Amino acid sequence: MAQIRLVNVCKRWGSYVGVDNFSLEIADAEFLVLLGPSGCGKTTTMRMIAGLEESTSGEIWIGDRMVNGMEPKDRDISMVFQSYGLYPNLTVYENIRFPLRVRNVPKAEHDARVMRAAEMVELGPLLDRRPAALSGGQRQRVALARAIVREPNAFLMDEPLSNLDAKLRVSTRAQIKNLHHTLKTTTIYVTHDQIEAMTLADRVVVMNKGQVQQVGTPTEIYDRPANTFVASFIGSPAMNLIPGHIAGGVFGADGMQVANLAAANGPVTLGFRAEDAQVVSDGGNIQAPVYAMELLGDATLVSVRIAGALVAVRAPKDFRIDIGAPLQISVPLSVVHLFDASTGARIAL
Ligand SMILES: Nc1ncnc2c1ncn2[C@@H]1O[C@H](COP(=O)(O)OP(=O)(O)O)[C@@H](O)[C@H]1O
Ligand SMILES: [Mg+2]
Known part of the structure; x- marks a missing residue:
């Protein structure tokens, strides 16, 4: 478990500013949602925290370590993407176990940990299948189990429900909420869907054009939007x-x-x-x-x-x-x- 801290984090490509002076403290066990329209810098922010993208300036802290320059694998976080990123030739069991093998977790622990992660997302009966034989929702649950199995410091989830149909999105959303309640792992979750943000978040960060517009609980941003952008982005109808x-x-x-x-x-x-x-x-x-x-x-x-x-x-x-x-x-x-x-x-x- 870990606190995550961003201090004046910027990402520029030439003169284009993707993320502008982002500062935030994310508490241990918090579920933080980055919300904003396409292109506002959510994925870039997430990738900088994961170490997949270098920040142009600013500091990123995970726990008591400043992780700028640290390899993604050393940051002890698990990511879940919109595209599930499963290995097609591996079974569900092997896909979930993969991070344990890469990290040289003792073999004796594998079985229990894979089974526990699979149970949590109700994949028990599907462990022998390959990804091609799974529905989109089941594939995303494998990706979730693979993130869970490592017991990381934090989860980073980038639009994990976007490829699912509306009904499955709602049930998987509830499952993610329940998982967080059980595991209490610090989670940063990216979405452009304001309902997902409202339903999942302890706190929401609303972004636009690389800039933070407002940080608050779902109730705060709904009841007291800081500006017309937030007011027009949150709520249905806006x-x-x-x-x-x-x-x-x-x-x-x-x-x-x-x-x-x-x-x-x-x-x-x-x-x-x-x-x-x-x-x-x-x-x-x-x-x-x-x-x-x-x-x-x-x-x-x-x-x-x-x-x-x-x-x-x-x-x-x-x-x-x-x-x-x-x-x-x-x-x-x-x-x-x-x-x-x-x-x-x-x-x-
Ligand atoms: N490698 C890159 N080079 C130049 N611009 C980029 C690069 N990656 C992303 N961008 C731009 O940065 C902005 C933010 O992108 P992104 O973080 O992916 O947005 P979001 O996830 O909120 O949709 C976009 O305008 C995008 O085109
Ligand atoms: Mg994105």
């Missing part, structure tokens, strides 16, 4: 964001008004979540014709277009309305977020 102006404590935009805001005059972006607002018959903050109605099963999502933004509200599951019909939405003051119009940074209310 937070509604409406450009407008504050004048005399009143937010105004074409089709929307909110009074009694303790904020300075000037342009701002107002945000609120679809589930925090209600469709009302009278006295709403928003008045606009219905743009779309989408049935989600457990709710009906109704949207309007105001001030150039698409704005959604969650209505009860049996709510029905025609496209184009007039709609009023009530947005209580307590659910409103404000962001700086130019920087996107959160404004304290």
Whole structure:
């Protein structure tokens, strides 16, 4: 087990900055998720921690050792990738055992350790098969077992569920969560999927364009996004964001008004979540014709277009309305977020 620490870590290729001044302390036994869109630097960060990519500057610590320049095999971490990376000619048993052989773990220990790792991911009956005879989900479980068998200081997982279909992704996600509860091994997990991040993480690091946008628990980043990027990346649907102006404590935009805001005059972006607002018959903050109605099963999502933004509200599951019909939405003051119009940074209310 180990604490992992990044201090001002940068990765540049020529003038292109892949990872910009990344600093973070990851606690022993923490499950940390790196979340962000494709190309934001998640894999590069992970590869620098693993030692597969050299950082341009900064320090990387695993436990009490600074590992810059240290070979990947000496860092005592296990990686799991989106592409499972199994040896096609080896059986499941041999694939799982492989890291023990490479590391000269005494043979007498192999059988018990392989069996225990295989049990944990429910591969017991498949040990004699080769990867070609396994489903995608089973292959990823072999990759997980192979990571577990080493009992490393930390797991690094890079989009391990991305190749699985939606249903299997959900069940394997739960399995990873349960494994972490059992093993309590420090884990850094990379994903572009905000739901995976929310469900798995002790803490989430939201990244964009090589820069850390926010670090926090899933609740913190959902309830108090640090900026409009985080607000628009987390949640399904994402937070509604409406450009407008504050004048005399009143937010105004074409089709929307909110009074009694303790904020300075000037342009701002107002945000609120679809589930925090209600469709009302009278006295709403928003008045606009219905743009779309989408049935989600457990709710009906109704949207309007105001001030150039698409704005959604969650209505009860049996709510029905025609496209184009007039709609009023009530947005209580307590659910409103404000962001700086130019920087996107959160404004304290
Ligand atoms: N070897 C490389 N040379 C130049 N640019 C690279 C290299 N590897 C990655 N990049 C660039 O760095 C950025 C971050 O990549 P990556 O860490 O793979 O993103 P993510 O995993 O978040 O999708 C991307 O724009 C990518 O094109
Ligand atoms: Mg990647």
